Amino acid sequence: MVLSELGKSINNAIKKLSNATIINEEVLKSMLTDICRALVLADVNIKLVNKLRENVRKAIDFEEMASGLNKRRMIQSAVFQELVKLVDSGVKPWQPRKGKPNVIMFVGLQGSGKTTTCTKLAYYYQRKNWKTCLVCADTFRAGAFDQIRQNALKARVPFYGSRTEVDPAVIAYEGVEKFKDENFEIIIVDTSGRHKQEDALFEEMLQVYNSINPDNVVFVMDATIGQACESQARAFKEKVDVASVIITKLDGHAKGGGALSAVAATKAPIIFIGTGEHIDAFEQFKTKPFIRKLLNMGDIEGLIDKVNELKLDENEELLDKLKHGQFTLRDMYEQFQNIMKMGPFSQIMSMIPGFNDFMTKGHEKDSMDRLKKLMTIMDSMTDEELDHKDGAKFLTKTPTRVSRVARGSGTLPREVNELLSQHGKFAQMVKKMGGMKGLFKPGGMDKNTNPAQMARFNGQIARLMDPNVLHKMGGMNGLQSMMRQFQQGPGTS
Helix, strand or coil: CCCHHHHHHHHHHHHHHHHCCCCCHHHHHHHHHHHHHHHHHCCCCHHHHHHHHHHHHHHCCCCCCCCCCCHHHHHHHHHHHHHHHHHCCCCCCCCCCCCCCEEEEEECCCCCCHHHHHHHHHHHHHHCCCCEEEEEECCCCCCHHHHHHHHHHHHCCCEECCCCCCCHHHHHHHHHHHHHHCCCCEEEEEECCCCCCCHHHHHHHHHHHHHHCCCEEEEEEEHHHHHHHHHHHHHHHHHCCEEEEEEECCCCCCCHHHHHHHHHHCCCCEEEEECCCCCCCEEECCHHHHHHHHCCCCCHHHHHHHHHHCCHHHCHHHHHHHHCCCCCHHHHHHHHHHHHHCCCHHHHHCCCCCCCCCCCHHHHHHHHHHHHHHHHHHHCCCHHHHHCCCHHHHHHCCHHHHHHHHHHHCCCHHHHHHHHHHHHHHHHHHHHHHCCCCCCCCCCHHHHCCHHHHHHHHHHHHHHCCHHHHHHCCHHHHHHHHHHHHHHCCCCC
């Protein structure tokens, strides 16, 4: 998880408020000491840490605080606001324009993950229905052309490069012009990096910059160098107009907090963060949702965006089935496919309040393997079994069918029956949803269903959940709060 240790340390400090019988100056001082220690260990600049401490103390004046106010909530709110300021550059990030060519030039030192990040950004916009492409203008590093070619093929993104041309400015110009003529919307240009901040790097960078006149210059930065990010970012900003920053390798390094706060101090907005090696281990950086996830408060808005990307509301056949309370094994299979399309499990889980530390990398692999096994079991079923209105009963009443599916999928009959039992629970919930008048009408659940119906629906979901999972979400109140946010849709972050 991104900066999980820092998040745990800050959360443990804030929990002192809940455990204290009386909230006073001493409790506040102890909590702030723990938070500041955690930030310093994450390599955040000591001046920024001291400023955070001072601002929280100024915001909380126990003597002037009116009686009856919720002191715990006020302190938590003050800490949240100051953590947001710590990573907020205060500058609105550049946004691409739909239907027009947007040229994005990548710069940075060698080894920062620049070429991989180019592909991740192209893949991100491609999934959002932008026409994206890549240009390899890195002629310095051996293997750069082959790397971007392999990455582009994997992501199914068109690319341009040359094995013979040695002038990166020429390659960049030719590639950009080619893709402009072909009406591409996102044109990402990868440039050469160096081991040190050499004059030759900056000279070449300026030549490429002048040849393509990019709409956005993105500086890719390695989180492992911590506070040193600030001097790097400033050096690049002095030479070219760096408009955005992407920080890589945030998934497993203690200095990530230092990198984030250092970049914010340069007034260059962070637009994305790299959270792993995979092509979809890449998140858009928004300050408030990021701090919410760090503090285990979730990011429902981000989760809604992920769900909306699947365009489930355009699947009229599925919606019609749900209206009539029908949910086949094939429907379950397709929803498993959708879950896998949403990205890394850990990324999704961190968006649910209380779940930021729920899934380690080991747990994530186990969950993905479990999901793949369930899909393999269903791959061994016939069309008749998958499309039957009551597939679970249809299979279990004929034991030979269960045995055949187990043999075909290399699993045990017990595992097949567990899948069928899970499907039965989902189908039962869908049947109850189908009986809720107004649930599938335009306008959303909250406008078309009465509170009693929604309470019964939430109760059904709660009964299907693991008690430990429900507890992590904050019990029934937490579940109902999350469901309300889903019904209302994304708000402002």
